[in-house]
Amino acid sequence: MxxxxxxxxxxxxxxxxxxxxxxxxxxxxxxxxxxxxxxxxxxxxxxxxxxxTDVPPVRVHFQTFPTHVENRAIGLPVIADGAERDHLRECFARRSEARDVLDLAADAAKRGKAHYSDCLAEVVRLRAADEAEVAAAGATLATRFKAGASASLEPNLRTGRHALLDAEARCDAARKAAALLNSEVSAAEDALATAEQAVERSVDALIHADLQYMLAELKQLWQKIVPLKLTIDGARYVGFPPGVDALAVLQPPELPPNAGARYVGQLANYRKALLQNADAAFADQPEKVIA
Structure with missing residues (x-):
């Protein structure tokens, strides 16, 4: 016994x-x-x-299996430890340059489009004038024929056809220029999208580094907590049973079901802030997600 x-x-x-x-x-x-x-x-x-005889399962207040719909930690850029924020600043600079290039390209394309519209309107005007002049010349010629005149019109019929041809050539050149400028806008948009993606990946790398630091801290805490808990709990076998306060401390803390919501909100806001500011800090973020 x-x-x-x-x-x-x-x-x-x-x-x-x-x-x-x-x-x-x-x-x-x-x-x-x-x-x-x-x-x-x-x-x-x-x-x-x-x-x-029957050890009940330990209740935990966190998920031990993944339920995520995406994993931002996959495919992160290779950045030296501690250089994540400097890398993010470099990405910001490249994004700013890409935005400037796009603004210049879009402005040039806007002017090119306006010039093409003006040239097209000039072609329409000259074509209408040419058609009117040709119609008038045709009416004059018909009148002469009805009068029995055999003499034709002067050999050089001036209806503005040369001006129309010049305008059409200018319009074709303007159309080519507009197309070229639009292609440069598309290229600038692609470059900006690439720069934006680089910023996002850099932000994700920074957050991942922060989480790895937290994980290392948690590991160190567990290395301290487990021996303390086992020592206090095992003291009963050498005549030092835990008191009421000790038993309360040895139990896992009771947390509300949504205890982690505030940290999820902070982390979401932290990522949004980092997309605009490389100096943003996790501790400064509000708990509720900012739309």
Whole structure:
């Protein structure tokens, strides 16, 4: 028979196991003193220690399996540790240059389009004038024929046809110029899209580096917490059973179901801020997601 005992309440719930009889008495007295004024009629019993036959699963307040719809940590640019923000600033500079190039290209294309429209309008005007002059010359010629005249019009009929041909040539040149300028706008838009993507990837690399730092910190904390917890919990076997306060500390903290929502919001806002400012800090971000 084991020389160890356990402390249970009137509902059969185990308060502590593996205690000496004196340790169980001390723990019972501490609990009774703590809840003496509650009026709850607490009853604590000292019973022979029983082995744990069914260990309940440990409750955790975080997901242990991925439920993400995307993974921004894939395909990140290779950046030296600690140089993430400098790399992001360089991406900002290239994005700014790409925007300037696009603005210049768009302005030139706008002027080219306006010039082409003017040339096209001039062609329409001259073509209408040419058609009117040709029609008038035809009417004059018909009148002469009806009058019995055999003499034809002067050999050089001037209807503005040369001006129309020149205008059409200028219009064709303007159309070619507009097409060329539009292609440069498309190229500038593609370059800006590439620069924007580089900024996003650089931001993701920075956030990933921050998370890796947090992960390293958490690992160090666990390396400290686990030995402390095991030592305090195991002290009962050498005559130092955990008291009420110790038992409360040894339990996982009770968190509300949406306890992590504030950090999700902060992280989302952090990414949005980094897309515009390389000096943005996670701690400065609001908890609610900014639209």
């Amino acid at each position: 084991s020389d160890l005992f356990m402390l249970v309440d009137s509902d059969g719930d185990v308060i502590s196991r593996g205690l000496t009889y004196g340790g169980a008495q001390a723990l019972r007295d501490e609990w009774l003193a703590k809840y003496a004024g509650s009026g709850g009629g607490v009853t604590l019993l000292i019973k022979p220690n029983e082995p744990i």
